[in-house]
Amino acid sequence: MAGRYQTIAEDLRQLIAAGNWRAGEQLPAETELASLYRASRPTLRSALDLLQAEGLVEKFHGRGNFVRRPDDRTVYDSARHTSDRPPALRVKLEIRQAKASAALASLLQIHAGALLTEHEYVSLAGTSVRSVARLYVPHKVAMLDCPEGPLSPWGDNVRDLLTAVGVHVASSAERITSRLPSAEERELFRSPAPVLAVERTSMDTTGQVVEAALLLLPGDRAEVLFTTHTHVESRGKPDDL
């Protein structure tokens, strides 16, 4: 049943758990490990691939394989309050003017090619990227200034800017999917672990979409949190659709 590489992976897992190598420490070279296990290098590498995907091992081309530090997860809390911003994350912001792609046009319910402002927030814990948030606001909804004060990893500053110009968000829908990272994303996060993608649209009281956001999180270092309060009533209310 269990192939050679799975057996080796399990053995390495236990060695790491037992502390044979400390966090951040370098493993023996692949050729050396292969000879230790009397396996070929491709076989040993497929074992390491498992550990890498699990987040136990980090590979560096030309340097070696290292035991990953089990750092805490970054939490994207949808019901976050503006006061308690996540700590210890360095946030960088870029602002661009762009035209709506077909996908964005559909999300924002505008026509493709319409002008919009893109805010891109990238947050880092140390040197590891913890989130990428791209927020889009059509020009016809508002022309935004540059945010002041501390930056939120999730781009909450954009909502503040909207409020400042009289645009109020009444509801938002968030769609969460999981997939493997593209080549670029794999390089950005330095990990082949799956990514959590959050696609958010925010609407004002009239139902007009005033903001769309694409949030990307490394699945092995982040999680999404939602808290909902049930309205305690009879629950027979049908919704349209």
Next chain:
Amino acid sequence: MAGRYQTIAEDLRQLIAAGNWRAGEQLPAETELASLYRASRPTLRSALDLLQAEGLVEKFHGRGNFVRRPDDRTVYDSARHTSDRPPALRVKLEIRQAKASAALASLLQIHAGALLTEHEYVSLAGTSVRSVARLYVPHKVAMLDCPEGPLSPWGDNVRDLLTAVGVHVASSAERITSRLPSAEERELFRSPAPVLAVERTSMDTTGQVVEAALLLLPGDRAEVLFTTHTHVESRGKPDDL
């Protein structure tokens, strides 16, 4: 930059997109594809691995490689209403009595080993598993009957049973993570695509945890949806939806 296997993968991607093979149709054997591309079989296989992880191709040991049918995603809508879900999903239920593991004890805020009821809902679209939901209710909160009527893929029947015995859920917290499937999960979902894991705890008005749920979704065939309404002071109570 692009290795041989990535080039082959890209070519196969385009051939599939162009309709060289229909959905559900079998691809040529790996040995044949390898000779077509003048590549070794391991190289060709790593190209197929990419397509499989992307959900474009399904592999069957002993039968062949097939183009996957792009079926619609199953949506886990957190703000769902129990009455109006007409999912074309077949749902199976198993009920067990068990003792709380350490992890469950922590979630349910009870002591490890305490007795609880486990409801396991498995939903299928055709032959493909779309969700696994395991719900846990401590005996000291309630002893549940067997649910009647149609089964919800997300185990909402448990909440109905709780309501029936006078236990009302006031709020719930859902924690969403993404990871690669374990060997068992990979076999269950018949896919190495990442899984979406939802960990939910529901509390009554006193803050006591009355239910914990572990929900597992195949990342390439399911998504999670959240809708939140921003609290606006001036309005009385949210009326629509």
Next chain:
DNA sequence: CAGTGGTCTAGACCACGAA
């Protein structure tokens, strides 16, 4: 049984990083 994918070997050469 024949045909398929799953795994493995024992090498080889290339690309990258640090000294």
Next chain:
DNA sequence: TCGTGGTCTAGACCACTGT
């Protein structure tokens, strides 16, 4: 330069599926 991981080859044998 040298040691590292990244990729590739051309076979081989095993396990599974359907006839």
